[in-house]
Amino acid sequence: MVGMVGGGQLSRMTHDAGIPLGIRFKLLADTPQDSAAQVVAETVLGDYRDLETLRAFAAGCDVITFDHEHVPTEHLKALQADGVVVRPGPHALVNAQDKGVMRAKLDSIGVPCPRHRLVADPADVTAFAGEGSGYPVVLKTVRGGYDGKGVWVVADEQQAQAPFLAGVPVLAEEKVDFVRELAANVVRSPSGQAVAYPVVESLQEDGVCAEVTAPAPELDPALAIEAQELALRIAGELDITGHLAVELFQTRDGRILVNELAMRPHNSGHWSIDGAVTSQFENHLRAVLDLPLGDPRPRAQWTVMVNVLGGDYPDMYHAFLHCMARDPGLRIHMYGKDVKPGRKVGHVTVFGDDLDDVRERARHAAAYLRGTITE
Numbered sequence: 098m099v100g101m102v103g104g105g106q107l108s109r110m111t112h113d114a115g116i117p118l119g120i121r122f123k124l125l126a127d128t129p130q131d132s133a134a135q136v137v138a139e140t141v142l143g144d145y146r147d148l149e150t151l152r153a154f155a156a157g158c159d160v161i162t163f164d165h166e167h168v169p170t171e172h173l174k175a176l177q178a179d180g181v182v183v184r185p186g187p188h189a190l191v192n193a194q195d196k197g198v199m200r201a202k203l204d205s206i207g208v209p210c211p212r213h214r215l216v217a218d219p220a221d222v223t224a225f226a227g228e229g230s231g232y233p234v235v236l237k238t239v240r241g242g243y244d245g246k247g248v249w250v251v252a253d254e255q256q257a258q259a260p261f262l263a264g265v266p267v268l269a270e271e272k273v274d275f276v277r278e279l280a281a282n283v284v285r286s287p288s289g290q291a292v293a294y295p296v297v298e299s300l301q302e303d304g305v306c307a308e309v310t311a312p313a314p315e316l317d318p319a320l321a322i323e324a325q326e327l328a329l330r331i332a333g334e335l336d337i338t339g340h341l342a343v344e345l346f347q348t349r350d351g352r353i354l355v356n357e358l359a360m361r362p363h364n365s366g367h368w369s370i371d372g373a374v375t376s377q378f379e380n381h382l383r384a385v386l387d388l389p390l391g392d393p394r395p396r397a398q399w400t401v402m403v404n405v406l407g408g409d410y411p412d413m414y415h416a417f418l419h420c421m422a423r424d425p426g427l428r429i430h431m432y433g434k435d436v437k438p439g440r441k442v443g444h445v446t447v448f449g450d451d452l453d454d455v456r457e458r459a460r461h462a463a464a465y466l467r468g469t470i471t472e
Contacts, residue, residue, distance in 0.1 A: 098123055099382060100158035102145050104131030106432040106441070107164035107362045107378075110370065112137050114378035120386070125154045132432045133164075148172045155181045162339060162385045163361055166193045167241070184287070184338040184385040185360045192335055193360045196268050197239040203355060206334045208327065210355050211346070212271040215239075222257040225269045235270040236260045248304060273354060275346035279313055280365035281328035284340050284380040287387045291332060292380065293325040294373065294393040299344070299365050305441070306364040308460070309402045311372055311395060314452060316347075324353055331358070340381040342366060364404070369393070371428045371446040372400030397448040401459040405443040407436040408467035420445075420462045427462050 099115065101108045104126025112122045112133060125141050126134040134140045143150035145168050152175075155161055160182045173187035192199040200213050212229055216222050216236075226232045238247040238260060250272060251257045260267045278299045285291040295312035312321070328343040342363030344356040366377035375383075375391025383390050413431060420427055424447070431443035445466070447459040464470045 098158050099385065100125070100155060100161045101133075101164060102151070102154070102161065102168055103164035104128070104133045104140070105164050106132045106434075108133035109136055109432060110367075110430070111164070111362060111378045111381060114370075114376055115382050118379070118382070120382060123154070123158055125150075130435075132434055135433045146172075148175055151176060152179065155179075160184055160385045162381070163190070166190060166360065170194060186336070186338070189335045189337045190360055193358050195239050196237055196357075197266055199358055200268065202335065203331070206330075208331060208355055209352065211235075211273050213268060216267050216269040218261060219254045219257040222251065222267075222269055223254045229271050233272045235272050237268045237270065238263055239266045239268050241265070246304070273346045273348060273356075275348050275354075277313075277347050278356070279316070279324060279345040279347050279353065280309075280363070281324040281343045281345060282340065282363060282366045282369075282377060283325070283328045283332050283343075284377070284384050284390055284393070285329075285332040285337055286384045286390060287338050289333075290390050291329050292390045292393045293329055294366065294369060294377070295395055296321045296324045297365055297368065303439075305404075305406075305439075307404055307406075309365050309368050310452070310456070311368045311400045311402075317351075320347070320351070320353065327353070327355070331355075339384045340366070340377050367430070367444050368400045368402040368446055368448075370430065372396055372402075372448045395448075398450045399452045399455045400446060400448040401452075401455045402444055402446045403459045403463035404441050405431070405445060405463050405466045407434075407438050407440040407442050408469060413466060416466050416468075420465055424458050424462060427458060429462070429466075 098121040100123045102125045109132045123139045124133050124137040141154050162184055170187045170191050173183050192202050197215055203210050226234050233250050233252050236249045249260050280299050281296050282294040297309050297311040298313035300308040332341045340362050342359040346354045362377045362381050369376040374394050380390050428446040434442045445459055445462045447455045449455045
């Protein structure tokens with residue numbers, strides 16, 4: 098049995114991937130309304146920050162894995178000491194939990210990153226800016242941030258005050274002059290087998306992933322291989338079991354720099370449900386159970402995934418009528434969430450041999466489901 102901590106859409110889609118394989122699935126969720134709690138029969142409600150809750154949840158599970166990085170590291174170490182199999186382990190996961198730890202580790206193994214260091218106060222941010230090309234500077238709280246939360250782009254010392262109000266360590270990074278954002282998704286098993294998906298282009302809006310194109314258009318093959326090899330090396334050096342997403346900047350001078358790491362299925366890999374031979378979700382399950390990994394190759398020349406953000410349609414049924422009739426090849430994935438403006442409530446995927454056509458169809462469907470277009 099696989100026990101998954103976190104009741105979001107990543108757990109929902111991971112559970113779905115395990116059904117054809119007959120994998121039993123147990124979920125630790127916050128509420129019965131959580132995305133995955135709506136579809137997983139064996140759901141336990143509880144606080145992932147409470148060690149005794151985690152211990153009780155782990156009973157009977159062959160392995161524990163996650164749909165987020167927020168379980169306290171010391172709790173995961175305690176579970177391991179109890180004999181619970183935790184994948185990825187706390188020694189690896191801490192690099193996704195703490196950006197300061199991650200940067201130090203990546204520096205130690207020679208991974209290219211933006212210029213960075215921990216800063217003590219707004220004056221120290223100004224000193225950091227002066228060590229490079231000046232403001233603007235990117236500031237990140239070392240723990241707890243995701244989807245643009247916990248990240249600030251500041252233009253002066255006055256703006257730099259906000260990140261320190263939370264009372265947690267702050268990481269300063271240079272603002273990279275990049276052409277676009279890429280993601281290299283890989284999966285690694287405990288036995289050391291690993292697979293790499295095509296490098297994708299990721300478009301962000303307000304710090305949230307809006308669209309993914311697989312593979313990244315017009316990416317130099319040598320740079321694509323470099324990104325895949327880099328992600329595989331990170332997975333090996335950090336001893337990661339499961340899925341690893343390496344978010345990258347492609348710079349104007351032709352380099353790649355590591356922006357973030359995620360040690361779980363990732364938004365940049367959602368395209369693989371419909372567009373790859375084996376999805377990121379199935380391969381994550383195979384990895385944590387130490388089963389042979391599946392083929393990550395794409396089914397078509399191009400796949401475009403566009404997130405559906407909450408908008409004007411709380412009831413999607415009539416929107417489905419339009420989208421499905423207009424495009425029988427469209428794949429719609431909804432997460433069972435209440436529709437709120439700007440909230441990720443689902444995604445759509447289209448694949449084919451004509452990138453312009455595939456992109457237009459995916460964007461149209463996502464916009465119609467959101468209610469920003471009506472025809």
